[in-house]
Amino acid sequence: MASPAKFQCSVPKLNLQIKLERKASQNLSFPHLFRDKAKSTPVVIRASSSSTPSNPKPSLLKTTCITLTAAAALFSASSYLISKPAATTPATTVLEATLEKHLETQSNDVEALLSLAKIKFKSDKYEETIETMNRLIEIEPYEQRWPVMKARILSYFSKSELAIQAFEEILLSDPTRVDALHYLVMEFYESKPKLLEVEKRIKYAIRRCKNNNNKKKDIRGLRMLIAQIKVMEGNTAEAIRICEELVKDDPEDFKIYLFQGLVYTLIGKGDEAAKQFERVGRILPENSPYLETMVNTKEWGAIVDYDNVFCYLSTFTKLFVASLFGKRGDD
Numbered sequence: 001m002a003s004p005a006k007f008q009c010s011v012p013k014l015n016l017q018i019k020l021e022r023k024a025s026q027n028l029s030f031p032h033l034f035r036d037k038a039k040s041t042p043v044v045i046r047a048s049s050s051s052t053p054s055n056p057k058p059s060l061l062k063t064t065c066i067t068l069t070a071a072a073a074l075f076s077a078s079s080y081l082i083s084k085p086a087a088t089t090p091a092t093t094v095l096e097a098t099l100e101k102h103l104e105t106q107s108n109d110v111e112a113l114l115s116l117a118k119i120k121f122k123s124d125k126y127e128e129t130i131e132t133m134n135r136l137i138e139i140e141p142y143e144q145r146w147p148v149m150k151a152r153i154l155s156y157f158s159k160s161e162l163a164i165q166a167f168e169e170i171l172l173s174d175p176t177r178v179d180a181l182h183y184l185v186m187e188f189y190e191s192k193p194k195l196l197e198v199e200k201r202i203k204y205a206i207r208r209c210k211n212n213n214n215k216k217k218d219i220r221g222l223r224m225l226i227a228q229i230k231v232m233e234g235n236t237a238e239a240i241r242i243c244e245e246l247v248k249d250d251p252e253d254f255k256i257y258l259f260q261g262l263v264y265t266l267i268g269k270g271d272e273a274a275k276q277f278e279r280v281g282r283i284l285p286e287n288s289p290y291l292e293t294m295v296n297t298k299e300w301g302a303i304v305d306y307d308n309v310f311c312y313l314s315t316f317t318k319l320f321v322a323s324l325f326g327k328r329g330d331d
Contacts (some may be wrong), residue, residue, distance in 0.1 A: 034286075055260050094125075098288055110139060114136065117133055121300060121303065133150040150166060151163055152302070152303045154302065166186065175208070176222075178308075185315075186311060186318075192233060202226055206223065221308065224255075227243055232319065239280060257279040257283070258280050260272075262312060
């Protein structure tokens with residue numbers, strides 16, 4: 001399959017079609033425990049226009065990019081997650097050595113340590129990345145960023161038990177943290193009992209946020225976590241219902257439309273998915289980073305700051321891979 005970048009390079013032709021057929025021989029279905037009630041049909045996402053190729057409409061061009069990129073997220077990111085190439089170059093190797101030499105005499109240089117952690121992370125040096133984060137935590141034990149970043153790194157490198165423990169420690173001080181709860185949902189994606197437990201905690205967090213004016217903006221994120229759990233359980237109708245309610249509250253939130261588009265893509269409703277992606281295209285500004293990096297699962301920015309789009313794509317990719325190989329969830 002061509003990369004998302006190649007898809008976007010072909011957009012000006014505006015005669016593109018992605019047809020993702022669920023064939024019996026490929027065993028494309030939801031895991032048995034989470035099988036969806038909706039009937040699966042071929043996923044067809046089209047981008048076409050009567051405009052001439054030399055003068056495409058900007059809005060349609062952007063919508064086409066969104067449609068292709070979001071669809072590609074499900075079906076090309078899976079191979080990326082299975083095989084993650086290290087981003088090591090001669091320049092980064094030299095910089096890494098320079099930073100390590102500098103830290104021999106300036107061991108408490110926080111900025112240098114953070115830069116080193118980034119290089120180690122992008123080079124897939126898990127143990128060294130964690131060692132660097134532990135050093136940051138040791139130097140600045142009251143800095144809230146470091147434990148959260150460490151937890152995300154653990155999750156990224158599939159250290160599930162350690163990641164869960166790290167996020168649970170974060171939730172001890174604030175049980176309403178959307179990012180920590182979101183990562184727990186991601187870690188428990190195969191276990192229905194654990195998802196039910198997390199859902200109860202999310203509903204508790206929603207009740208607490210309603211009584212705190214400073215936390216009310218987090219309610220949308222928490223409700224989206226419940227929608228994500230419903231998708232993972234196979235109840236996409238309930239997930240869409242939650243999204244539709246959130247759209248009424250804020251029709252300019254592109255992430256809700258993106259989420260719905262991914263849901264419809266996953267269950268084989270390509271026409272409905274295309275409608276949602278078109279809405280995303282209308283809302284996103286021309287310079288939005290999501291137009292270029294929506295499927296970049298190796299983004300350091302998703303480690304530094306909570307990115308719910310990154311989390312949505314990671315989860316949907318796991319669901320697709322699980323259905324591809326007929327993997328079953330835990331009872």
